[in-house]
Every structure is written in C-alpha cells, then in structure tokens.
Amino acid sequence: MARASTVDATDPAALLARVTALRDELQRADLPLELPSTQQARAERTALLHQLDDYVLPRLASVDAPLLAVVGGSTGAGKSTLVNSVLRRQVSTPGVIRPTTTSPVLIHHPEDARWFTDSRVLPTLARVSGDAATEPQPGTVRLVPSDTLPAGMAMLDTPDIDSVVEANRELAGQLLAAADLWLFVTTAARYADAVPWALLRQAAERGTAVAIVLDRVDRPAMADVRGHLTDMLREQGLETAPVFTIPETEVSADGLIPEKDIERLRSWLTALAGDQRARTIIVHQTLDGALRSLDERTDDVVAAVAAQREQxxxxxxxxxxxxxxxxxxxxxxxxxxxxxxxxxxxxxxxxxxxxxxxxxxxxxxxxxxxxxxxxxxxxxxxxxxxxxxxxxxxxxxxxxxxxxxxxxxxxxxxxxxxxxxxxxxxxxxxxxxxxxxxxxxxxxxxxxxxxxxxxxxxxxxxxxxxxxxxxxxxxxxxxxxxxxxxxxxxxxxxxxxxxxxxxxxxxxxxxxxxxxxxxxxxxxxxxxxxxxxxxxxxxxxxxxxxxxxxxxxxxxxxxxxxxxxxxxxxxxxx
Incomplete structure (x- = not known):
C-alpha cells in the first residue's frame, strides 16, 4: 500500500508555518564549540538549514513550480557534456582540466524564468547571466534560458561530488539536497566508487527521486555493467530508479554526444516535463521524503545542542x-x-x-x-x-x-x-x-x-x-x-x-x-x-x-x- 503524501494530507499553510519556525530555531540554536562529539551534528545542522532554505520551504510555498533536476556525479563523469548534449547546445563548459564546473549552471525554459530569477530557491547564491565562456564567479548560479528544455522542468549542472576542492564538494552536496530529481551521472569505470554510493544511500533514506545515467560504457559490456549496477541499486532500496546507458562514443565537433546515443534520456526528460501528473508524483515523493527525514535529523541536532549546554x-x-x-x-x-x-x-x-x-x-x-x-x-x-x-x-x-x-x-x-x-x-x-x-x-x-x-x-x-x-x-x-x-x-x-x-x-x-x-x-x-x-x-x-x-x-x-x-x-x- 502506497504511503500517503504528507503534502496532500496536511494543511499546506500550517505545515509551511511550522517548518519555517523549525528552520528559525535551528538557525538560532547554534553549537558554539567545535567538539569531536558534536562535529557530525554541526554538519547536519548546516545541511538541514541549506535543504530547508534551498528546497523544502520554497517547494512547500510553491508546489506547482517547475521540477528541478540536479545533475550530479563524480569527477570526469561527463555531466556538462551530458547537459549540453540533451539541450543540443553549449550551455555548460566541459573540459579535461579538473574541476571544470566550479559554479552551478541552471537551465530553464524562458517561460519559467520567474521561478528562478529571484531567491525562491538557492537563496544564498547570487544570480548571474552570460554564455558558457563567462568566467565562473564563486557564490553564484548562472541562469541560462533554453527553448529546447520544455517548460515545467529545469536542470542544474553542479560541481563534482568528489572534487579536489572542498568548497566544490560542499556546494555539490548542498545542491543535490535542493533537487526534486537527482540525475546521477557515473561511468562504467566509476559507478561502484564509495563517495557517490554514500550520497545514493542518503537519497534512498530520504526518499529523494533518483535517475541514473551510466556514461561511457563499452557496447559489448553494456548488459553486464548495467545488470551489476541494477543489482547494487536494488540492494540500496533504489530498484525503481530508471537507468540510462550511454555508450563510449566520439563526441561531435561541437562537443555533443550523438543524438542517437542520448535520445532515450532526452525523450524521458521531455515526457516528464510535459506530464504534470508525473512531475507532481516526483515532487511529492522527494518533498515527503525530505519532511520525514526532518524528525531524526533534527533530533540529532537537539541532542547535540542539549549535550553541549550540559557540558x-x-x-x-x-x-x-x-x-x-x-x-x-x-x-x-x-x-x-x-x-x-x-x-x-x-x-x-x-x-x-x-x-x-x-x-x-x-x-x-x-x-x-x-x-x-x-x-x-x-x-x-x-x-x-x-x-x-x-x-x-x-x-x-x-x-x-x-x-x-x-x-x-x-x-x-x-x-x-x-x-x-x-x-x-x-x-x-x-x-x-x-x-x-x-x-x-x-x-x-x-x-x-x-x-x-x-x-x-x-x-x-x-x-x-x-x-x-x-x-x-x-x-x-x-x-x-x-x-x-x-x-x-x-x-x-x-x-x-x-x-x-x-x-x-x-x-x-x-x-x-x-x-x-x-x-x-x-x-x-x-x-x-x-x-x-x-x-x-x-x-x-x-x-x-x-x-x-x-x-x-x-x-x-x-x-x-x-x-x-x-x-x-x-x-x-x-
């Protein structure tokens, strides 16, 4: 029997008011001392505040806003190339020098601009505009309108989750927590790495909707690799996550994956963007999961604050x-x-x-x-x-x-x-x-x-x-x-x-x-x-x-x- 949606079953205004009050108390209830015993709680408190500000509160305030698909993955997985290929134009800068994406790029349909030009989501990041050649600016998100992306969905290209730069890793984690849908990009050589699986397990625990893109797979090994990945997803409770495989191939002169190799993923994203009911199901799944996760995560912070006060x-x-x-x-x-x-x-x-x-x-x-x-x-x-x-x-x-x-x-x-x-x-x-x-x-x-x-x-x-x-x-x-x-x-x-x-x-x-x-x-x-x-x-x-x-x-x-x-x-x- 399916779990009832918290958003559907609860007065939205009452829920928004109480979550806002919780967010304010988390902000006030700081942990002044950096103690080993409360280090995890400090990190959890920061993550909670980011997710509440970046996702939960804005989503509660506007359930009908466009679905935000955050593209994340390991270093060199080809996230920017994938985004460019889906849109059939250069909107995010790929390259061989790591890290490449140092500030996020948010692509949206022009009709949806009003949802992203203000601070409704990602309020800590300033908005900038410009083409892919624009020098990245720390603390910003670059907005790129695109007619290719259907209205009702936006995509966010993020820094590497395992970047050598700590600030990039932290930002990537923050942006993933702001996703309605996490589009996780990995490769045949990296899909079993520990860092992404720690985040995937977290997504499973919090009910976040996830789709997997398995990139750069040798065609003869595609069935075996996909089968192994599917087994791993099942073990982590992510058996319903769709998996898209993209074979190892030569990119075109403009740096795009051939249309035939990206077509299945593009079709799925286009269909999702055009299906209001499907988008609503994903939004509610992720939002309900985020709200359910508040209980245990907040309890951990409360316990740490009380313990530090006692000491x-x-x-x-x-x-x-x-x-x-x-x-x-x-x-x-x-x-x-x-x-x-x-x-x-x-x-x-x-x-x-x-x-x-x-x-x-x-x-x-x-x-x-x-x-x-x-x-x-x-x-x-x-x-x-x-x-x-x-x-x-x-x-x-x-x-x-x-x-x-x-x-x-x-x-x-x-x-x-x-x-x-x-x-x-x-x-x-x-x-x-x-x-x-x-x-x-x-x-x-x-x-x-x-x-x-x-x-x-x-x-x-x-x-x-x-x-x-x-x-x-x-x-x-x-x-x-x-x-x-x-x-x-x-x-x-x-x-x-x-x-x-x-x-x-x-x-x-x-x-x-x-x-x-x-x-x-x-x-x-x-x-x-x-x-x-x-x-x-x-x-x-x-x-x-x-x-x-x-x-x-x-x-x-x-x-x-x-x-x-x-x-x-x-x-x-x-």
Missing amino acids: TTGLEQAAFDAYDEAEEGVTAGMKDGTLLRGEVLARWQELVGTGELFKKVEHGVSRLRDRITSAVTGSQRPAEELDEALQTGVAALLQAEAETASAAVVRTWSGSEAGAALLQARPDLRGSSPDLAEQVERLVRDWQGDVLDLVRAEGGDRRTNARVAAYGVNGIGLFLMLVSFAHTGGVLVAPEVAIAGGTTALAQKVLEAIFGDQAVREMAARARTLLQERVQELFAAERDRYATTAKEATVSEAQVRRLQQAAAAVQEVR
Whole structure:
C-alpha cells in the first residue's frame, strides 16, 4: 500500500508555518564549540538549514513550480557534456582540466524564468547571466534560458561530488539536497566508487527521486555493467530508479554526444516535463521524503545542542564552586590563627615582647602604656616590620587560595571535552590573572586603609581620640588587625598558641581600654567583613574569567526548549 503524501494530507499553510519556525530555531540554536562529539551534528545542522532554505520551504510555498533536476556525479563523469548534449547546445563548459564546473549552471525554459530569477530557491547564491565562456564567479548560479528544455522542468549542472576542492564538494552536496530529481551521472569505470554510493544511500533514506545515467560504457559490456549496477541499486532500496546507458562514443565537433546515443534520456526528460501528473508524483515523493527525514535529523541536532549546554553549564558551575571554596579558605585562615604565626609572631615579640609583658596585662593596661607607646610610636622599624609581616601573611593567604581555585578549575575543565576546547582557545585561562600578585598587594593595602578609617571613625569623641593619640592611629590599627584574626583553631603548634594568645589578648586589652569591649568586638567584625568583601570582589573577577567564557559558549535552556517544541510541532502537523 502506497504511503500517503504528507503534502496532500496536511494543511499546506500550517505545515509551511511550522517548518519555517523549525528552520528559525535551528538557525538560532547554534553549537558554539567545535567538539569531536558534536562535529557530525554541526554538519547536519548546516545541511538541514541549506535543504530547508534551498528546497523544502520554497517547494512547500510553491508546489506547482517547475521540477528541478540536479545533475550530479563524480569527477570526469561527463555531466556538462551530458547537459549540453540533451539541450543540443553549449550551455555548460566541459573540459579535461579538473574541476571544470566550479559554479552551478541552471537551465530553464524562458517561460519559467520567474521561478528562478529571484531567491525562491538557492537563496544564498547570487544570480548571474552570460554564455558558457563567462568566467565562473564563486557564490553564484548562472541562469541560462533554453527553448529546447520544455517548460515545467529545469536542470542544474553542479560541481563534482568528489572534487579536489572542498568548497566544490560542499556546494555539490548542498545542491543535490535542493533537487526534486537527482540525475546521477557515473561511468562504467566509476559507478561502484564509495563517495557517490554514500550520497545514493542518503537519497534512498530520504526518499529523494533518483535517475541514473551510466556514461561511457563499452557496447559489448553494456548488459553486464548495467545488470551489476541494477543489482547494487536494488540492494540500496533504489530498484525503481530508471537507468540510462550511454555508450563510449566520439563526441561531435561541437562537443555533443550523438543524438542517437542520448535520445532515450532526452525523450524521458521531455515526457516528464510535459506530464504534470508525473512531475507532481516526483515532487511529492522527494518533498515527503525530505519532511520525514526532518524528525531524526533534527533530533540529532537537539541532542547535540542539549549535550553541549550540559557540558558548558557544568564548566561554569565548576568555576563558582572553586572560588566559593577559595573564599571559605580565606575566611577559615582569618579565624584559625594561621595569620598570627611565623613572621607576624616574631615581629610582635620584637615590638612589645611576650612572656612577662603578657603576665602584667592582668594588672591593668595603664601600667604598660609607657612601654607600648614607646614601642609603637617611638620605634618605627619594629612597627613597620610587624605591619609588613601582617600584610605579607594576608597577601600570601589570598594568593594561595586564588591559585588553588584556578588550578581546580583548570583540572576540572581539562577533564571535559568542552573545557579542554575552551582552554585550548584561551590559553590565558590555564592560570590566574598575570597581575594577580599586584592585585592582592593592592587589596591588602586598601584593607589596611579601611582599618585605619575604622579607628579614626570610632575615636571621634574627644576623650577616645586622646586615648588613640597616645598610641597612634597606626599602632591601634595594627592591634585591631591582630584582634581581627584572634581565633585560633589548632593550626599553631603549642608554643605558638601561647604566644599568639598573648598577642591577641594584649592587643584586645589595649583596644578595650580605649573603645570598650562591645565596640572592639564590632570593630573587629567590621574589619573582617571589609576584608572579606574585598576578597569576594577579587575572586569574583578571577572566577568570571572562567564563568563568562563558559557562559558565552552555552546555548540557553530556552533555546533548547524552543528547538524541541518546534521539532515536535512539525511532527504533529505531519
């Protein structure tokens, strides 16, 4: 039982509208990354867009337009000679230099000119006119009117499907997908080649109407060669394709195959052109096949787009996770005593000592004022060294966490197909920003300025200001920074714990004597917050180098959903 025609069984306007919507969504739903796993889908998407633009949409919009027979085949098969011989005039340039046909030639009856002079079919190719001697122009199709070709049919001579020039091969494939009828030309020596049979299998799968011209066949071997070719066609589901054989012969002085050898093919084409019903059957067969093929081909593109989105979305999340963890690392380092060890402890001991001085804290800060004031305000070098040590410790913590986050992102991305592709395109992302160290140093200096501003703001009244002045703003600022990192959490070794405890306890006692215990707690918390805010800003900038790159390569979820819906809508109306 014959399959019902989609075009006959469906509202043409509704079908055209939904296929147009699908085409628009395919255009929008790009695959930004050239990945091995999506390479085939990228090629399929391009082929789909070409076939929709070149054939399906214009044919749906004008089912009664002339039938387009595309003449295609391998290098040296004699396509141009065949076309010229059918028309009995030189319209396409044959020759021995390959490739010969580098831009397509479309031959039509003068009465059918209106169907081809605009961009109804092959909209990406500009129209040119002129005789066969005209120099071919890339990106064009040459229109040739001919009274010999009956109205109702046009022929398109195309570049070789196996041309040594990649652009010619791609164009040939595009033009074959625009055919109502593929007139495949091959020779006795080339008919079993792999490239044409890959395209013939594709034509069979998509329901494209095909006719075969077996050219240059030795007359004694004609029956055997034709029989073998017919068997191969049957194996590929093309048993209904008509086969025309043309014997090896001498062309005439004007380069044409003798009339008697081309007569059967010319008669068939003429009869087809004059038979509206036969043309309609071929048009519907090919159009229905193209529409049926949309389902699986579009599904492949949808799957590839969704897979690429999933990969790139995961890459973006990896950047957020890594730098969130880095922020947590900085926060932990501010609280666990890490910043009060090593060089900071040594410089503190030089500045005000430990041991006996710490014991005297319990007897009151006032008895220590002279010694501390002298240490902070009267001897600048120890105070400066403590400030530098603290600055260096904070900077080292920030930079270490930033570098760790960058390394984590690179490690995750390198294990992903999409991530590896992005890193290859952006080698600067294989590490932190080149000026990260300078940014960190500037951040710490700016934060130290924030702390001094806190001290000045809190010491606003006359009495408190006098107490601050006794120690100096810089000295009190140092104490506040130390208190901000006051909580130890097991990182320090035993002797260091005692010294660190004395350090922060002494600094806190001095600050409480000046500002009061509640104000000191609030100032310390505010100092930590200010540092965290600056760190968040820095890490966000580092993170966004990765996250923005991944986001720019990510197809939106809405695009994936719209493409799925557009594909489903076409399936429903069919």
